[in-house]
Amino acid sequence: MSTLALKKPRTPVRPARVLLHVVLATMALAWLAPLLWAVYAALRPYAETSEKGYVSWPDSLSLDNFTNAFEQSDMTHYFVNTMIIAVPAVLVTLFLSSMVAFYVSRFDFRLNLALLLVFTAGNLLPQQVIITPLYRLYLLVDLPGITMSGKLYDSALGLVLIHVAFQSGFCAFVLSNYMRSLPHELTEAALVDGASVWRMYWQIVLPLCKPAMAALGTLLSIWIYNDFFWALVLISTGENMPITSALNNLSGTYFTDPNLVAAGALLTAIPTLIVYFVLQRQFVSGLTLGANKG
């Protein structure tokens, strides 16, 4: 956890501590149980489980369900769809929200508090508040030749736009708090030396925000990858779906084979889990950066 922990002298084993470990270990196992259950179901052939029941010792364990789910549902294709949406969305969100944050945190214009409020409040709204007009708007906007569907509706571009608009609220808030903590002398000096505003942002402030940007980038990647709602409403063609809504279709097609659906769900979760385990620290600090506004 923290490197600041002082090395304590070894204390003898206390019963209270042992009890605490027993409680925590039991709870942790209980928390992992549903996921382990899904893994177990996914590893067993459907024929065997339907014959012996799901709560039974396995005769055979194999990765067949995983390979079948992967191939039958054309998962690679949907994974690419998700990437086409998520990568630009994350990058553009970080870029735009860092510009807004720079503006409100470095300059004392009258507007900036109101501006920050608008951004932050916008991110806290439930998505369903705006979905009906948004859906109509997406159907109205014609983009012949730009998107496959010829509209904003049913296109990756449409999803990128709404992700950027929605998430930039949260990021602008977090980044502006972060930028405020940077010493003001940095930009003041640059301003007196006649550096342009863009240079201040691009060469002085932004490099200092790397840790916050990394944390937010991790968080956004996972959120956007996991998004289900926007894609459900704003994408209609199966071909264009990102992986989460494609999974929903898979389960509709193969609802009679829970083992296969379990394998599909777990496969969908794997990229998220990899990102989380590799960038655990960034993910958690991103989450708490946004929440700790004491």
Add this chain to the structure above:
Amino acid sequence: MTTDTPTKSPEAAPEPPPGTAPVTKRIPQGHKRLLTRRDRLTLGFMAGLPTILHVALVWVTALASILLAFTSWNGIGFDSIQWVGLENFKELFTNNPQFWPAVEHNVIWFVVLICIPTPLGLFLAVQLDKKIKFSRVYQTAFFLPVVLSMAVIGFVWQLVYNPDTGLINSVIGANKPGHYIDWIGDPNLNLWAILIAASWRHTGYMMILYLAGLKGVDPSLREASALDGASEWQTFKNVIFPVLRPTNTVVLVVTIIEALRAFDLVFVFNKGAEGTELLSILVTNNIIGESSRIGYGSAIAVVLLLISLVVIIPYLVSTFRKERRA
């Protein structure tokens, strides 16, 4: 996790830390002369472009929801929009068999989240904050559900609750005719079944927020309390918990928002069938369902918006006030 990274947010401390002090020392208005016209244009672009996008897609649409709520429109051409005043709301409040159950379920959702996973998350955070062995392992186990997509969580819990093949019924033998328990379809059970899944996820989220809050607690407070001979529980109750006030505020707001946003899990689980109606589900069904009544769907969205704003506005006003004072 955050203490040993440079990502330490200056707001992580309960008291306004010295890091936020320069807020009042912004570039004074006099410095504006130092900005060339090009600089001003750049600044206008930097703030303008993101604002236009955000306002257009989030606030203009929210406003459109409000306006459309007073109309009847089938979505074909703009000239078919009829102004109907409060008709949609009248019908919603008096004539829609799903509306009041949905409101009730949203409220139950919030009450359950605040009463079960939130204290549980606090308990776990306090225990894991003691720097015990395997703390990282425990943390990962509890936090894992927060990382997963709600849709995936829905599928995983379907495997647990499936009345024929699920874990629970297989273990207790309730998948045979005669004593058959339908966790997903029974309107008296399914909401509680889903709430267990939602709580499972929410606990880890709350744990992380409280862990971050506890990191901001000054260690000397604990020491002083221990020197005075207070027990662990007394220390927590009289010293630590009061210091966690800002975290509690955030937790409360986050939980309310989560309860209002609840959608994915229910949709994947049983499409919001009888017993699990939520406001978010009603709005969405009006778009992707059979009936596409735009005005009516917007009226439900307005109810959702009003409830959200009652929470969001006071919270943000108090947050920004604190920042102003800092």
